[in-house]
Amino acid sequence: MTNQSKYHPAIKPYTLQDGATLYRFTAYLGVDPLTGKDKIVTRSKFATAKQAQIALDKLKYGLNNGQVPENNRKSFVNVHEEWDVLYKESGIVMSTYSKTEGYFKNHIIPFFGDMKVAKITVQHCEEFAVQLSKKLKYFHHIVNYASDVMDAAVRYNYINSNPFRIAKIPNEQVQEKTDNYLEIQDFKVLLDYCKKLDLKSYALLRLLMFTGMRKGELIAITWSDIDFSEKTLEIYEAYSYSKHNKGNNIGLTKGKRSRNIVLDDQTLEVLKKWQQEQKNLFIQIGIPIKSPDQQLVFSNSVNNFIKLDYSNQLLRKALDVLNLKYITVHGLRHTHATQLTEAEASLISIQQRLGHIEKTNTTDHFYVHVTKKVKINTLNSLLTYLAENNIY
Template identity: 50%
Template sequence: MQNTSKKYPQIKHYQLKNGTTLFRFTIYIGVNPLTGKEETVTRSKFKTVKQAELAIEKLKFEFSNGLNPTSMLKTYNQVYEQWIESYQVSGVVMSTFSKTVGYFENHILPFFGERKLAKINVAMCEQFAIGLSKKLKYFHHIVNYASDVMETAITHGHIHANPFARAKIPKEAPYIKHDNFLGVKDIKKIIRFLPNLNFKAHCLLRLLIFSGMRKGEVLVLNWSNINFLENRVSINASYSYSKHNNGNNVGLTKNKQPRTIPLDPTTIQILLKWKELQASELKQLGLIRKVDSEQLIFNNTVNNYLKITYPNDYLKTAIEETRTKSITVHGLRHTHITNLIEAGADLFGVKDRVGHFHKNSITEEVYVHATDIIKQEVLQRLLNYYKDFDIK
């Protein structure tokens, strides 16, 4: 090999089998301050000496400004793997984690996955966002996730700037929020229809309506969570299905704080009746009833957790039969909160009852939980309100 550049003698020429002459180099560019290791870079396939010289200049400039040449070869997908690992242990519930993985697998990675980070530019980010806007009504959250990975790349020193920061993202369609709750007359129709369902479904929907609990919180209750002497339910866990849970679908409540709330006498009596019926059903199925601390209140046919869709199916039946407005199971929680407010219940007590532990003031920082008197007063307000509409 012979030297072909006075400025960079490391540039050598070589020939392909077809006789074409190309240029390559192996050059030392400095010590990486993060690793303390010397960095040597090899590049090839340059058609001219000038191209090779410019490549060396670019490498030296980027290295002096903190960009590791090895990092320039990193793909978006490689940094995504780092990002998603951190995201999974950030405290996000697994149902949300699964949804986020879906955004990446269906939208983000097909576009950016194999691209080199250093080559992702503003135009590509705009092209990505425009493509999403043509497929989805609401897409800004997906763009934000894609941008978060680029921010991680900056943190790890792979790139200097996030091209999404300068990209012009199309506007979303205005978000139209649909009222996901029932008025008191419609909830009355639902409550009166419940006895037409099988008793387990009746009991489950009744508990959701009169407690304001989240669906996942109800599905993990065992009989030791019910205090039949004091008419109370203790809520300390929640069910959140995800294929990424590895079967561990039970975790803390959404706000990670347990709570205990009073229940109305009718709901307590329905729970008591279901407890008796459940024991009989388990016996008929050839299953052993577990001790209260292990026996789920709402079990499936193998005495395990019900499918997350179970309450939805029966609520849909009730809505169709009563011809009331369509809402989700979570809408029963919204209905409970709305009815409590309409009944004039103490707002702090309402927040405590449904597990909204947001500390918005010094008072709420000191008094994290409502007193038993406040809790009972909140429930009584609701029962008095329902009594006016002949709801029992």
């Protein structure tokens, strides 16, 4: 029996104890472009010399294209760990990171797990997406996270291409139009009811109803953020809880952009009364009052942050009493946006008041600034609209 293959001198047969013949090779592939060192590999257990030749050709091709042979053994979990380090430090809020962590733990890792990234095929990607589509109404964001990890594998030269890029992903179900907002008549009913609540609850719900601010932003505001003489509220921080925050739950607002909005006189008057009542309550129970830049406008019984769901609980209780349809605090934000639109406020002024990232043309983005006059006109348009509906 010859000890050399006609396909390649490095491919040699060897005989097992049962008499079967297999093929193996030890070959010099060239210089590793990543390390600059010679690359020698050994492979065995090929049934034919032709199979060994194909494997050897693939290794050579892979090395020449920046794919290091050892990287073929990188598992999806390995790459995810590397991806996760950068993702966690990318500037996302930790509450978002916690959600993403859940997507990987509950959906992505259980499917791909220890699969070698070099072995993940288009079929695997499509099967993963199909399984998700049978369990979840909205799943594309989870598929995108899995694809991001595979993109990282491409960047790190573990694979040459991302199979997700050519996979056929099922469509999500058509999103039904939500009605997470209050009609103007129900808004009036809710506002009239809030006026009968304790001052803290009224101030909190009214501020949400007349600003459309996010609940995380509401939790973070301090008295120094409210300028009673200028009639403005500065919003630049937001509260978000995550086990990864290590107690540092205050960060930038969504979109990482601060905004200054004008408040109506009645809301300011309610806030001023609540400020004095808050002081009196703290004095009665012996809790030190903090400086204006540290004292939260809405705090709990020990002068710390209220729970993230506190405002939703207040709103839910009110809606139950009034037998109105259930909406969330974010629904009050939708309501405010709807009212501003019906009041014919300009798009850019609505975006500014709500803290949305402007997705307009370059001229608007760089040269159109929302001046104080525009902000006042926006509020006046809203107040005129509400007055026409017997609200204020």
